[in-house]
Amino acid sequence: xxxxxxxxxxxxxxxxxxxxxxxxxxxxxxxxxxxxxxxxxxxxxxxxxxxxxxxxxxxxxxxxxxxxx
Amino acid sequence: xxxxxxxxxxxxxxxxxxxxxxxxxxxxxxxxxxxxxxxxxxxxxxxxxxxxxxxxxxxxxxxxxxxxxxxxxxxxxxxxxxxxxxxxxxxxxxxxxxxxxxxxxxxxxxxxxxxxxxxxxxxxxxxxxxxxxxxxxxxxxxxxxxxxxxxxxxxxxxxxxxxxxxxxxxxxxxxxxxxxxxxxxxxxxxxxxxxxxxxxxxxxxxxxxxxxxxxxxxxxxxxxxxxxxxxxxxxxxxxxxxxxxxxxxxxxxxxxxxxxxxxxxxxxxxxxxxxxxxxxxxxxxxxxxxxxxxxxxxxxxxxxxxxxxxxxxxxxxxxxxxxxxxxxxxxxxxxxxxxxxxxxxxxxxxxxxxxxxxxxxxxxxxxxxxxxxxxxxxxxxxxxxxxxxxxxxx
Numbered sequence: 001x002x003x004x005x006x007x008x009x010x011x012x013x014x015x016x017x018x019x020x021x022x023x024x025x026x027x028x029x030x031x032x033x034x035x036x037x038x039x040x041x042x043x044x045x046x047x048x049x050x051x052x053x054x055x056x057x058x059x060x061x062x063x064x065x066x067x068x069x
Numbered sequence: 070x071x072x073x074x075x076x077x078x079x080x081x082x083x084x085x086x087x088x089x090x091x092x093x094x095x096x097x098x099x100x101x102x103x104x105x106x107x108x109x110x111x112x113x114x115x116x117x118x119x120x121x122x123x124x125x126x127x128x129x130x131x132x133x134x135x136x137x138x139x140x141x142x143x144x145x146x147x148x149x150x151x152x153x154x155x156x157x158x159x160x161x162x163x164x165x166x167x168x169x170x171x172x173x174x175x176x177x178x179x180x181x182x183x184x185x186x187x188x189x190x191x192x193x194x195x196x197x198x199x200x201x202x203x204x205x206x207x208x209x210x211x212x213x214x215x216x217x218x219x220x221x222x223x224x225x226x227x228x229x230x231x232x233x234x235x236x237x238x239x240x241x242x243x244x245x246x247x248x249x250x251x252x253x254x255x256x257x258x259x260x261x262x263x264x265x266x267x268x269x270x271x272x273x274x275x276x277x278x279x280x281x282x283x284x285x286x287x288x289x290x291x292x293x294x295x296x297x298x299x300x301x302x303x304x305x306x307x308x309x310x311x312x313x314x315x316x317x318x319x320x321x322x323x324x325x326x327x328x329x330x331x332x333x334x335x336x337x338x339x340x341x342x343x344x345x346x347x348x349x350x351x352x353x354x355x356x357x358x359x360x361x362x363x364x365x366x367x368x369x370x371x372x373x374x375x376x377x378x379x380x381x382x383x384x385x386x387x388x389x390x391x392x393x394x395x396x397x398x399x400x401x402x403x404x405x406x407x408x409x410x411x412x413x414x415x416x417x418x419x420x421x422x423x424x425x426x427x428x429x430x431x432x433x434x435x436x437x438x439x440x441x442x443x444x445x446x447x448x449x450x451x452x453x454x455x456x457x458x459x460x461x462x463x
Contacts, residue, residue: 010304011126017302017340018133024342026380028144032361033152033383036376036404037422039359041156043403048447048463050159050405 083108134345141381149374149383153422159405162418162428169432170458177452178233179267180439183222190229191439191452192217219267223274230258230277232265238279240291259289266308271335272315278335280307286323288335300333302340309353314360322363324351330365330375344375346382353397357421358404364421366395372409374421386419388426397439402446410437410451432459 044050079092083105090105104112173193180191219238220231232238238259259265263282270277271288276297280286286300286307305326313320319335330351332342349368356363357374362383366372371387372395386407393413400407406427407419416430416437435454442449448462 008123008126011123011130013302014130014304015126015133017343018130018137020340021342022133022137022140024380026141026144027378028146029149029376029379029381029383030147030152032376032379033147033149036149036357036359036362037153037156039361040403040405040422043358044405046446047401047403047405048445049164049401049442049449050403052463 079103085112141379144379145381149376149422150424153424156422158423159420159427162406164428164430164461164463168460170460171456173456173458175456176435176438176454177456177458178216178218178438179220179231180441180450180452180458181221181229182441182443182450183226184224184444185226188222188226189441189450189458190220190222190231191458192220192231192233193456216264219265219279221268221270223270224272225274228270228274230268230270232259232268232279234264236261236264236281238265238268238277238289240277256291256294258291258294259287261285261287263306266306267310269310269312269321271312278310278312278321280310280323280325282306284325286310286321286333298335298338300331300338300340302331302333302343303327303329308351311354311356311363313356314358318360322354322356324354324365324367326350328367330354330363332363332377342377342380344382346373347371349394352394355398355400358400358402364398364400364407366398366409368394370394370411372398372407372419374407384421384424386417386424386426391417396437397441399440399442399449401442401449408440408442408449408451410440410453412436414453414455416440416451430461433457 081089081092083090083092084102085104085108092103092105093109094101094103175193177191177193180189182189216234217231218233220229222229228240228242230238230240237257239255239257242254258277259279261281261283265279265281267280268277275291277289277291284303284305284307287296288298290297303325307323307325310321310323320332321335322330322332324330328345328347328349330344331340334341347367347369351365351367353366354363361378362374362376364372364374370391370393371385373382374384376383393411395409395411397410398407405421407421408416410416414433414435417426418428420427433453433455437451437453439452451459
């Protein structure tokens, strides 16, 4: 558990982890950012919080009320 | 006539080497001990050696961190908001609070949506001696512990898990009979050595993932209560976790008081990636809907977006006027909006791609402790220390 570890042990754990991470493969931000944007644009059409939802399909619309004739 | 002071030398067995020598009376950690002078010298050298080791380790750690940053920077050729300039700007975000649920008698600490998109479970703290109340759509379960900090709905909607200061995560099967005593059916699954900060079911009702103040995360089998995998790597309390969306595999992200956000492989228990750019505790982590990124909310008053494939932070959501910590974050269905609840009682809605704030939502009279968007994206719910849950449908 982290709380029971001495400073030395924590540092050793960090160093081991960092050594592993330096070797990770990475992609350029230009590529991944573009893909993020594309994902969002594709999904936005379905996102009710962005496009809104027509009243009749809104599951949370308050039902009932009075109709004055 | 001058005064003469006499030094009385004690002679006897040394507390450390047991040889009969002249002793020095020293204090170690407030305890008086008698060591011979040789042992005192040795001890002093030992202290030096240890000091050296810790500082050389620290230097090595700093070096590695710098090297990692260098590697990451090589691929940082453009900013997210630059790429996002081509994306259409959002229209004005308008939402009205439709319902405030006041069932809790105390601060709402956590909430979760059921996959049926209609029901929610939320938890709170009770001032009275030994009970916390967990409310489910007017269904209340009394629990024998204060501060229920984590709660989660199982995918089937038939079971809920919760825990907190009792260091455990327990599961409760739900039934339609409102009068049934649910507390009697409680089953303890997870055991940590410190408070439970977050819990989540994996894709089935059978496995539970937990994070704790003891600095670890753990995967448990619900039926047997057995520990399947434990995740070590944080150097302080882990405050939050989130599972990757099912299509992208068996990983999860955790954030903690050591300012780090770690991505883990659930099967091997390995820490795959870690990010340390926040300046204070990370209170909340949440995967982006595509699974390729995640957002964090922190006490340093910023929320940040980390891209997993580029292996770096790609956006910071902050304003000079926001000085209070963000306690909870969640994405809208498409990932275009980030809802973040803050300790200044407000919820800020951010445009994830452009990095700008699109709306501030007022309505709570105390810290916002939790913000969750419903599974179908048609509503979001915020829980607060003002004892209410604000439910905001589209």
